[in-house]
Amino acid sequence: MTDLSGKHILLGVSGGIAAYKIPNLVRLFKKSGAEVQVVMTQSAAQFVSPLTLATLSGRSALTEIFPDATNTQSAWTTHIHLGEWADCFVLAPATASTIAKLANGYSDDMLSVCFLTMRPNKPKLIFPSMDGEMFDAPAVQRNLKTLEQDGCVIVEPEIGELASGLIGKGRLPEPEKIFERVVEALLPKEKTLAGKQVVVTAGATREKIDSVRFISNYSSGKMGFALAAVAAELGAEVILITGKTHLQTPPNVHRIEVESAEEMFRETQRYFPTLDLFVAAAAVADYRPAEVYAGKLKKSSESLPLHLVKNPDILLEFGKQKKPHQVSIGFALEIQDALENAKAKLVLKNCDIIALNLAQEAGAGFEVDTNRLTLIFRDGTIEQLPLQTKRAAAKMIFKKANFFFQKSSLTSL
Numbered sequence: 001m002t003d004l005s006g007k008h009i010l011l012g013v014s015g016g017i018a019a020y021k022i023p024n025l026v027r028l029f030k031k032s033g034a035e036v037q038v039v040m041t042q043s044a045a046q047f048v049s050p051l052t053l054a055t056l057s058g059r060s061a062l063t064e065i066f067p068d069a070t071n072t073q074s075a076w077t078t079h080i081h082l083g084e085w086a087d088c089f090v091l092a093p094a095t096a097s098t099i100a101k102l103a104n105g106y107s108d109d110m111l112s113v114c115f116l117t118m119r120p121n122k123p124k125l126i127f128p129s130m131d132g133e134m135f136d137a138p139a140v141q142r143n144l145k146t147l148e149q150d151g152c153v154i155v156e157p158e159i160g161e162l163a164s165g166l167i168g169k170g171r172l173p174e175p176e177k178i179f180e181r182v183v184e185a186l187l188p189k190e191k192t193l194a195g196k197q198v199v200v201t202a203g204a205t206r207e208k209i210d211s212v213r214f215i216s217n218y219s220s221g222k223m224g225f226a227l228a229a230v231a232a233e234l235g236a237e238v239i240l241i242t243g244k245t246h247l248q249t250p251p252n253v254h255r256i257e258v259e260s261a262e263e264m265f266r267e268t269q270r271y272f273p274t275l276d277l278f279v280a281a282a283a284v285a286d287y288r289p290a291e292v293y294a295g296k297l298k299k300s301s302e303s304l305p306l307h308l309v310k311n312p313d314i315l316l317e318f319g320k321q322k323k324p325h326q327v328s329i330g331f332a333l334e335i336q337d338a339l340e341n342a343k344a345k346l347v348l349k350n351c352d353i354i355a356l357n358l359a360q361e362a363g364a365g366f367e368v369d370t371n372r373l374t375l376i377f378r379d380g381t382i383e384q385l386p387l388q389t390k391r392a393a394a395k396m397i398f399k400k401a402n403f404f405f406q407k408s409s410l411t412s413l
């Protein structure tokens, strides 16, 4: 776990249903060595008990601007001291109401007062969480834009099942993800991929059967998008070539949307001569129907034989043309003989690293936000990474890729 000892986090909690996740977030901060001061709205106390947050953080959870006058220990100016004390302000969950307050400079509760007293050079992270319709409401979007212009980092909510039972955009990310974003804000980032062109493929391809049907797989694109996001944060020029997905394009990433494996190959091939690092995280269909039926196939006979032909192997083709300074990382999703298959893939496709994940392992592979990867290197070294968020896994992968760049710059001296 990242060491945050000596860091002071002012954690604002407003009254959204996702406040139930905050005790776990406090535990993560405390485990990392950080000091946490919780400041919560009156409504937040309806969802999570101040006593729970006080116990976990080791400090009373503040709700009142006006301290108990009979308590001589309490200070009237706590809010101002906290603004100076904090290295970072985190608002999770951020309700529509508190977002509106902060965007407009209100200071009628302890949370909003503390926000206003934060020093301007300190990171302020806002994690909106609400019903999808509420999140899209023009007033909420306007207020978020204002906060962004004021220097806050707005972390987009996730798409998924909401408290209402509907599927939409508005979910608060899991505590591990919030923790990671806070770590990034608190610890200076090294632009280790500055000046490098990184091409990432992501998601599933679709192979047409007829005008309305296709063959595909369960890949969500989450691993590839996490890789693209992290590469951009590390300063790379990032081209993300992706199959169809609802995922949002990460900041500073050039997205190219494709449908079939052949299209993905064509788009990727354009960058073969110039790229420095190729990360093949897409789940590309190995085969496609030999012929695409024009129109809609009708249900007539009892069976319908489908003749499939092989698709181009993007990583293999890149491996054939690869220049000495170029680095390639392939993903292998395996079920049986995983390690042997992954090792064979590394040799066949002339890769530097194969990231192996197991399709049937809980919390890894398709669709989920976490992954457990085994990295296999050219020299035969094998490294087992822990079960972690795809973002954290992406960071570890780029750390490893950097060794190859350092090696090639040393040999070219």
Ligand SMILES: Cc1cc2nc3c(=O)[nH]c(=O)nc-3n(C[C@H](O)[C@H](O)[C@H](O)COP(=O)(O)O)c2cc1C
Residues within 6 Å of the ligand: 013, 014, 015, 016, 017, 018, 041, 042, 043, 044, 094, 095, 096, 097, 098, 099, 129, 130, 131
């Ligand atoms: C069960 C329940 C769940 C709620 N969940 C949310 C939510 O997820 N996001 C939100 O913006 N408001 C939510 N609200 C409405 C807020 O609690 C309400 O707007 C409140 O005034 C927010 O106050 P605060 O921002 O001062 O904490 C919810 C209300 C109820 C009753």
